[in-house]
Amino acid sequence: MKNLITDVPGLKVGNAEDARVASGTTAIVFDAPAAAGVAIPGGAPALRDTGLLRPEMTVARVDAFVLSGGSVFGLDAAGGAIAWLHAQGRGVPVGAARAPIVPGAALFDLDHGGDKDWGRRPPYFDLGWAAAEAARLDFQLGSVGAGCGATTYDLKGGLGSASAVTSNGFVVGALAAVNAAGRATRGASPRFWAAAYERGAEFGGLGEGPPSDDALVFALKRDQPANTTLAVVATDAPLDKAQATRVATMATVGFGLAVRPAHAPTDGDVVFAASTGRAARAPELCDLAEIGMLAAECLARAIARGVYEATPLPFDGAMRSWRGRWGSRQ
Amino acid sequence: MKNLITDVPGLKVGNAEDARVASGTTAIVFDAPAAAGVAIPGGAPALRDTGLLRPEMTVARVDAFVLSGGSVFGLDAAGGAIAWLHAQGRGVPVGAARAPIVPGAALFDLDHGGDKDWGRRPPYFDLGWAAAEAARLDFQLGSVGAGCGATTYDLKGGLGSASAVTSNGFVVGALAAVNAAGRATRGASPRFWAAAYERGAEFGGLGEGPPSDDALVFALKRDQPANTTLAVVATDAPLDKAQATRVATMATVGFGLAVRPAHAPTDGDVVFAASTGRAARAPELCDLAEIGMLAAECLARAIARGVYEATPLPFDGAMRSWRGRWGSRQ
Numbered sequence: 095m096k097n098l099i100t101d102v103p104g105l106k107v108g109n110a111e112d113a114r115v116a117s118g119t120t121a122i123v124f125d126a127p128a129a130a131g132v133a134i135p136g137g138a139p140a141l142r143d144t145g146l147l148r149p150e151m152t153v154a155r156v157d158a159f160v161l162s163g164g165s166v167f168g169l170d171a172a173g174g175a176i177a178w179l180h181a182q183g184r185g186v187p188v189g190a191a192r193a194p195i196v197p198g199a200a201l202f203d204l205d206h207g208g209d210k211d212w213g214r215r216p217p218y219f220d221l222g223w224a225a226a227e228a229a230r231l232d233f234q235l236g237s238v239g240a241g242c243g244a245t246t247y248d249l250k251g252g253l254g255s256a257s258a259v260t261s262n263g264f265v266v267g268a269l270a271a272v273n274a275a276g277r278a279t280r281g282a283s284p285r286f287w288a289a290a291y292e293r294g295a296e297f298g299g300l301g302e303g304p305p306s307d308d309a310l311v312f313a314l315k316r317d318q319p320a321n322t323t324l325a326v327v328a329t330d331a332p333l334d335k336a337q338a339t340r341v342a343t344m345a346t347v348g349f350g351l352a353v354r355p356a357h358a359p360t361d362g363d364v365v366f367a368a369s370t371g372r373a374a375r376a377p378e379l380c381d382l383a384e385i386g387m388l389a390a391e392c393l394a395r396a397i398a399r400g401v402y403e404a405t406p407l408p409f410d411g412a413m414r415s416w417r418g419r420w421g422s423r424q
Numbered sequence: 425m426k427n428l429i430t431d432v433p434g435l436k437v438g439n440a441e442d443a444r445v446a447s448g449t450t451a452i453v454f455d456a457p458a459a460a461g462v463a464i465p466g467g468a469p470a471l472r473d474t475g476l477l478r479p480e481m482t483v484a485r486v487d488a489f490v491l492s493g494g495s496v497f498g499l500d501a502a503g504g505a506i507a508w509l510h511a512q513g514r515g516v517p518v519g520a521a522r523a524p525i526v527p528g529a530a531l532f533d534l535d536h537g538g539d540k541d542w543g544r545r546p547p548y549f550d551l552g553w554a555a556a557e558a559a560r561l562d563f564q565l566g567s568v569g570a571g572c573g574a575t576t577y578d579l580k581g582g583l584g585s586a587s588a589v590t591s592n593g594f595v596v597g598a599l600a601a602v603n604a605a606g607r608a609t610r611g612a613s614p615r616f617w618a619a620a621y622e623r624g625a626e627f628g629g630l631g632e633g634p635p636s637d638d639a640l641v642f643a644l645k646r647d648q649p650a651n652t653t654l655a656v657v658a659t660d661a662p663l664d665k666a667q668a669t670r671v672a673t674m675a676t677v678g679f680g681l682a683v684r685p686a687h688a689p690t691d692g693d694v695v696f697a698a699s700t701g702r703a704a705r706a707p708e709l710c711d712l713a714e715i716g717m718l719a720a721e722c723l724a725r726a727i728a729r730g731v732y733e734a735t736p737l738p739f740d741g742a743m744r745s746w747r748g749r750w751g752s753r754q
Contacts, residue, residue, distance in 0.1 A: 137670050261642055275713070280620075290610075290617075290632070290639070302620070302632045309620070312591055312717065317710040340467050344687045350677030355717035357674045359709055379689055380647040383605070387642065387685035 097296060099267035099396075100231045101257035102328045104128070104370030107269065108228030109239030109253070110221045116208020116407050117163035119171040119218060120239030120253060120271060121225035122326050123179070127155030127186075128368040129332075131339030132197065135346045135356075136363030138319030142169040142198040147366075149336040153195055157184050159366045160198040160222055161240040161271050161324040167216040168200030174222025198222075199364045201273040201322040203243030207409040236403035237415075240271035240324060246353075246401060247277045247313045250415040254400025256296065256392045260384045264331040264373055268345070268392035272400040274353045275321035275360045279401070281308035284420040286402070288352040288394040296395060297402035298420075314358065322362035323349060323397060327389040331377045333369035342367035344386025348393025365393065427626060429597030429726075430561045431587035432658045434458070434700025437599065438558030439569030439583070440551045446538020446737050447493035449501040449548060450569030450583060450601060451555035452656050453509070457485030457516075458698040459662075461669030462527065465676045465686075466693030468649030472499040472528040477696075479666040483525055487514050489696045490528040490552055491570040491601050491654040497546040498530030504552025528552075529694045531603040531652035533573030537739040566733035567745075570601035570654060576683075576731060577607045577643045580745040584730025586626065588718045592711055594661040594703055598675070598722035602730040604683045605651035605690045609731070611638035614750040616732070618682040618724040626725060627732035628750075644688065652692035653679060653727060657719040661707045663699035672697035674716025678723025695723065 095101050104125045111118025132147045142160075146153045160175045162168035176194045179185060185192030204210055225239060234253075237244075241253030251274065257267040272278060279286055280303065286292070289302045315321055327345045345365045349356040357363050367389065377385060406415045425431050434455045441448025462477045472490075476483045490505045492498035506524045509515060515522030534540055555569060563569075564583075571583030581604065587597040602608060609616055610633065616622070619632045645651055657675045675695045679686040687693050697719065707715060736745045 135673055135676065137673075276717075287620075290635070301635060305620070305631060312714045314710055314713055317708065340689050343465055343467075344685065346465070346676065347680030347686050350680045350720065355674065355713055355720070356677050358713040358716065359670050360713060378647065380644055383644055383685055383688040383690060384642045386688065387606075390680065390685070 095257060097257055098255040099269040099328055102265045102267040102370060103330050103372040105328055106229035106231060107233040108225045109233055110224035110228055111238055111242040112217050114209050115217055116243045117203050118239045118242035119162040119221035119225040121158055121160050121175050121229055123158045123226055123229040127157055128370050129154060129335055129338050130156045130368040131335055131342045132366050133342035133346050134364045136361040137359035139362035139364050140165055140169060140200040142172045144197050147197060149339055154335060156197060157194045158196045159326050160196055162200045162218055163203040163240055163243045164218045165200050165202040165204050168218045169198055170216055170218035171222030172196045172198030174219040175226040178223045178226040199324045201244060201271055201324055202320040206243045206245055207407045207412050235399060237405045241400055244271055244273035245413045246274045247315045249401055250404040250406050250413045252400040252404030254396040256395035256399060258388045258392050260388060262381055264329055264385055266329045266385055266388040266392055268396040269326045270393060270396040270400050271324045272397050273321055274323045275315045275358045276353050276355045277313055278353055278397055281306055281311055286398040287354055288398040291391045291394050297398040319360045321360055325365040325393050327365060327393055328368045329385050330370050330372040331385055332371040337382060338367045338369055341386045341389050345389040345393050347390035351394035352397035425587060427587055428585040429599040429658055432595045432597040432700060433660050433702040435658055436559035436561055437563040438555045439563055440554035440558055441568055441572035442547050444539050445547055446573045447533050448569045448572035449492040449551035449555040451488055451490050451505050451559055453488045453556055453559040457487055458700050459484060459665055459668050460486045460698040461665055461672045462696050463672035463676050464694045466691040467689035469692035469694050470495055470499060470530040472502050474527050477527060479669055484665060486527060487524040488526045489656050490526055492530045492548055493533040493570055493573045494548045495530050495532040495534050498548045499528055500546055500548035501552030502526045502528030504549040505556040508553045508556040529654045531574060531601060531654055532650040536573045536575055537737050537742050565729060567735045571730055574601055574603035575743045576604045577645045579731055580734040580736050580743045582730040582734030584726040586722045586725035586729060588722050590714045590718060594659055594711060594715055596659045596715055596718040596722055598726040599656045600723060600726040600730050601654045602727050603651055604653045605645045605688045606683050606685045607643055608683050608727055611636055611641055616728040617684055618728040621721045621724050627728040649690045651690055655695040655723050657695060657723055658698045659715050660700050660702040661715055662701040667712055668697045668699055671716045671719050675719040675723050677720035681724035682727035
């Protein structure tokens with residue numbers, strides 16, 4: 095186990111970023127089309143082709159998900175992944191045509207530094223192609239991919255991931271690009287909100303610590319819809335779209351376990367859920383509850399890891415990182 | 425401040441229960457019609473007249489909410505509250521008629537003890553009338569109202585409430601009837617999941633405690649859709665239906681902060697949100713984020729208090745209470 099979403103058999107992850115632009119894209123590419131669902135608890139989402147994920151809609155499986163910086167421009171990234179997948183012969187066959195299915199979501203990093211003066215053609219289509227092409231079982235965390243330009247209230251954000259196994263052996267994993275309006279840490283301390291769910295010292299091992307009034311101060315990055323934590327959860331349990339939607343809904347808890355506040359009107363929190371179906375047996379109702387619970391907790395851990403692993407952007411005035419502020423290990 | 429949802433000016437709460445049936449009903453009655461919204465994150469809800477709460481539906485305000493035991497039968501309780509409100513001259517005038525607007529939700533306590541062999545006419549209509557008639561600023565917590573027959577995985581559940589004030593002075597409150605499939609405590613310990621948000625010793629003051637593998641064991645009451653935590657959050661900030669819906673969505677985080685797992689396929693988690701509009705000024709976007717955050721945290725505290733204040737039902741084999749297991753104070 096790598097403690098990455100790629101511990102779930104049947105998917106790969108690729109990152110691409112442009113250091114000059116200070117933004118990037120992450121693609122989650124399924125080896126074979128995967129049943130999927132979505133939950134959209136945030137108040138300011140930027141989404142592409144999520145309507146088809148509703149259980150009553152006809153298309154049942156997706157080829158990939160794309161998470162991207164770039165806000166409204168970043169929704170181009172799914173187009174690049176679609177083009178790359180098409181070039182590989184992927185996609186729903188319709189007559190002689192093939193249509194790769196790639197729902198996407200974007201976070202707002204347009205004023206977090208970097209050169210966003212890209213003229214007529216934003217870079218996200220090409221970043222989406224590159225991210226899909228780069229998909230592997232191993233991938234980097236921190237200030238990469240969709241997490242490249244991400245920030246939280248007072249620390250650099252980034253890309254995080256985590257995995258777990260249910261008591262009956264189903265594998266669950268999560269991936270998050272953390273650009274929250276609020277904080278992933280308890281006030282100005284180095285301790286993460288998600289500490290109760292930490293495994294080993296995957297985000298520093300500092301624990302919950304003593305109660306602190308500072309932890310409960312209300313802190314919000316800005317009073318505009320310009321933030322967003324993006325997430326994907328996955329399992330090898332065979333699920334249909336309705337079950338995947340239940341897992342996505344349960345996974346929304348993970349935002350609340352790891353970020354304060356969560357689902358703010360200025361956040362576009364969204365979580366995609368997918369089933370690669372590689373496990374040998376179907377889950378019972380109780381398995382589904384445990385998969386959803388672990389999806390939430392993997393998501394919380396992935397959010398903490400995304401902040402913990404982040405490095406600052408190379409610009410004057412760039413948001414400081416957790417490691418820059420608190421040291422690489424405590 | 426009473427640390428109850430009735431700290432929000434403009435609403436009252438009434439409980440009614442039938443000890444022989446071991447079930448009951450809670451009514452939240454607004455002094456004047458209140459703008460409202462709802463979020464339904466659970467997988468097995470039992471709901472009445474929630475469709476009208478969507479922002480695009482025409483009816484803009486509600487007269488009351490009714491939470492009840494009794495599962496599908498308990499949805500009768502809203503009818504009793506409607507009849508009582510009508511007798512008081514309340515309701516939307518339509519020609520010579522008046523239609524009190526009372527969305528409701530029910531939890532499953534049908535096999536938690538008590539005599540449910542009620543023949544042709546279930547008791548919930550009358551319980552709903554009695555609960556609405558009993559509405560006051562002061563009300564009891566624990567095994568009363570909709571919490572009368574409620575349980576969690578291994579402790580008696582009950583009715584809880586809590587309140588808070590935003591940094592700009594808006595009042596926020598929550599009410600919960602806790603019948604969760606999972607646990608509100610960390611494993612078999614007396615410590616509540618919501619401990620980080622506790623104020624004073626409102627649910628024992630035991631804190632988060634040391635990390636524990638036992639806390640992270642997966643525990644689910646049963647593999648059937650027969651549980652559910654019901655909640656109401658309210659604020660005096662003037663909100664429209666869309667803003668109330670955002671507060672309801674943010675408040676769903678409170679289930680996750682207080683119960684593990686939350687939003688299970690076997691839970692019917694639902695949270696109603698209402699605005700009494702008594703505050704002098706309208707909230708900014710940042711205020712709305714803080715109101716939603718405190719709604720989530722008040723809900724988490726209300727859930728913990730509901731379990732903390734519960735007393736066991738007077739039947740052989742009834743689920744033990746937190747106080748019975750851990751003493752009235754530690």
